[in-house]
Amino acid sequence: MTxxxxxxxxxxxIPQLGFGVYQVDPAETKDAVLTAFEVGYRHVDTxxxxxxxxxxxxxxxxxxxxxxxxxxxxxxNNGHHAREDALxxxxxxxxxxxxxxxxxxxxxxxxxxxxxxxxxxWKTMEEIAASGKxxxxxxxxxxxxxxxxxxxxxxxxxxxxxxxxHPYLTNEAVRSYSADKGxxxxxxxxxxxxxxxxxxxxxxxxxxxGRTPAQVTLRWAIQRGDIVFPKSVTRSRVEENFxxxxxxxxxxxxxxxxxxxxxxxxxxxPDTFNWIP
Numbered sequence: 001m002t003x004x005x006x007x008x009x010x011x012x013x014i015p016q017l018g019f020g021v022y023q024v025d026p027a028e029t030k031d032a033v034l035t036a037f038e039v040g041y042r043h044v045d046t047x048x049x050x051x052x053x054x055x056x057x058x059x060x061x062x063x064x065x066x067x068x069x070x071x072x073x074x075x076x077n078n079g080h081h082a083r084e085d086a087l088x089x090x091x092x093x094x095x096x097x098x099x100x101x102x103x104x105x106x107x108x109x110x111x112x113x114x115x116x117x118x119x120x121x122w123k124t125m126e127e128i129a130a131s132g133k134x135x136x137x138x139x140x141x142x143x144x145x146x147x148x149x150x151x152x153x154x155x156x157x158x159x160x161x162x163x164x165x166h167p168y169l170t171n172e173a174v175r176s177y178s179a180d181k182g183x184x185x186x187x188x189x190x191x192x193x194x195x196x197x198x199x200x201x202x203x204x205x206x207x208x209x210g211r212t213p214a215q216v217t218l219r220w221a222i223q224r225g226d227i228v229f230p231k232s233v234t235r236s237r238v239e240e241n242f243x244x245x246x247x248x249x250x251x252x253x254x255x256x257x258x259x260x261x262x263x264x265x266x267x268x269x270p271d272t273f274n275w276i277p
Contacts, residue, residue, distance in 0.1 A: 001040060001242065001243070001245055001246070002245070003015045003016060003017045003040070003041075003042070003043070003245065004016050004222075004245070006184055006225070006227060008136050008159040008160065008184055009157055009159055009182040009183065009184075010135075010136055010159055012103070012104075012135050012136045012159065014043065014071055014103070014104065014136075014160075014184070014227060015041075015042055015043035015071055015227075016222060016226075016227050016228070017041070017043065017218075017222070017227075017228060017229070017241075017242065017244060018041065018043030018044060018045050018071070018073070018227065018228070018229035019032075019033065019036035019041040019043065019044050019045070019229055019230075019231070019238070020044075020045045020188070020229035020230060020231035021033065021044065021045065021046050021050060021052050021055070021056060021231060022045075022047070022050055022188075022231055023050070023231065024050070024052055024055075024231065024233060025052075026051050026052040026054070026055055027055075028055075028233055029052040029054075029055025029056060029058075029059070030055040030056075030058040030059045030062065031059075032055075032059075032233045032238075033055065033056055033059035033060075034059045034062060034063060035233075035235050035238055036238055037059065037063045037065060037070075039235075039238050039239050039242050040242055041238075041242065042065075042069055042070050042071060043070070043071040043072075043073075043229065044056050044059075044060075044070065044071070044072050044073070044229075045073045045186075045229040046072070046073065046074050046075075047074055047075035047077070047106075047108055048074060048075060048076060048077035048080070048089060048092075048093060048108075049075065049077045049078065049108060049277065053074055053093055053096040053097055054096040054097075056072065056096075056097060057096050057097040057098035057099070058098075060072070060097070060098060060099070061098050067099055067100075071103045071104070072097060072099070072102060072103050072104075073102070073103060073104040073105070073106065074093050074097065074102055074104075074105055074106075075105070075106040075107070075108040075140055075162075076089065076090070076105065076106065076107050076108055076121070076125070077089060077108060077277065078108060078109055078111055078275060078276045078277060079276045079277055081107075081111065081114070081116040081118070081120075081121040082116055083120070083124045083127075086121065086124045086125070086128070087124065087127070087128065090102075090105065090128050090133070090134075093105075094133060100133070101132070101133050101134060101135060102133065102134045102135070103134070103135045103136065104134070104135065104136045104137070104138060104159065104160060105125065105128065105134045105136075105137050105138075106137070106138045106139055106140045106160065106162060107121055107122065107125060107138075107139045107140065107142075108140050108141070109140065109141050109268075109270065109273055109275075110139070110141065110142050110143070110146045110270060111273070111274050111276070112146070112270075112271065112272075112274070113272070113274040114274055114276065118142075118146065118149075118150070119149055119150060119153045119154065122139075122150050122154050122156075122158075123154060125137045125156075126154060126155065126156050129156065136159040136160070137156065137158065137159060138158040138159045138160030138161060138162070138183070138184075139158045139160070139161050139162070140160075140161070140162035140163070140186075140188075141162070141163055141164075141268075141270040141273070142158070142161050142163070142174075142270065143174060143270050143271060144173060144174060144177040146270070147161070147177065147178070147181065147183070151181065157181060157182060157183060158183050159183070159184060160183065160184045160185075160186055160227075161174065161178045161183050161184070161185060161186070162185075162186035162187075162188055163185065163186070163187070163188065163270075164187070164188055164189050164265060164266065164267050165185065165187035165188070165189075165190065165221065165226060166187065166189055166190050166191060166192040166196060166217070166221075166266075167192070167196045167199065167202065167217060167220065167257045167258070167260040167261065168192050168195065168196060168260060168261065168262050168263075168264040169192070169261065169262075169263060169264055169265055169266075170258055170261040172261075175226075179225075184227060185225070185226045185227065186226065186227040186228070186229070187221050187226040187227065187228050188229075188267075189266050189267060190217065190218055190221050190226075190228045190230060191214055191217050191218070191230065192264070192266050193266045195264075195266065196213070196217055196260070197213040197214060197217070198213070199213075199260060201256050201257065201259075201260060202216055202217060202257060202260075205249065205253045205256070205257070208253075209247055209249065209253075210247075211247060212240060214230070214237075214240060214241065215240060215241070215243065215244060215247075216249065216253075216257075217257070218230060218241060218244055219244050219247065219248070219249055220249060220253075220254055220257045220258075222244055222245075223248065223249060223254055224254065224258075
């Protein structure tokens with residue numbers, strides 16, 4: 001099964017479906033990612049904060065896959081926003097992943113209430129990009145006001161904004177703003193940590209199309225143009241989450257799922273979240 005790609009604003013192509021390793025135990029990460037590779041995934045989303053970059057690198061090395069055939073994303077940890085910390089931690093990420101480059105590197109959170117301004121952090125990200133060690137840079141959990149400041153003060157438009165998006169939080173203001181600026185949307189928590197899987201609208205659509213609620217929800221995100229990377233350490237679920245490209249939802253179903261929006265977050269509010277590990 002061929003996973004479609006999205007062309008980012010700098011010309012780099014990213015697979016629209018990836019494998020997420022958030023909350024995957026570092027000791028289990030290598031095997032989980034190897035399973036994903038066996039199923040067909042060629043895109044892995046990790047982060048410094050997750051503590052499992054090394055497992056991703058070990059899986060890549062053990063897989064026998066060519067480096068250029070796998071797209072790997074990682075993210076700058078919240079305690080590393082200062083320039084020297086960011087440069088050092090990026091080099092550590094590169095070493096853990098075991099390659100000469102990272103495909104996509106993101107600022108994980110804007111942290112609007114800390115002393116180090118995220119605009120200065122983004123300037124360091126531009127410096128990392130200029131080194132040639134990363135193919136694209138982006139942000140995560142940035143609101144339109146955060147992005148406005150970046151675009152006014154720096155030269156590089158983020159390639160990606162990774163934000164919480166699911167049927168109970170369609171996040172249309174952020175999606176629309178990002179689309180207008182040429183910033184691709186990556187949807188984290190795409191099934192709302194399982195909260196949407198019992199929703200009557202979704203279960204009825206799943207019954208109608210002969211798919212699971214998870215597949216319907218992920219397909220909804222795919223058809224809206226978002227990049228998604230569901231996580232599971234169970235092979236059957238990994239396979240289920242990959243089987244999204246041999247069916248389609250009609251527009252009425254896409255609209256019905258979007259109508260479930262109630263502004264419900266499963267994670268922190270980017271305007272107030274300032275946690276540093």
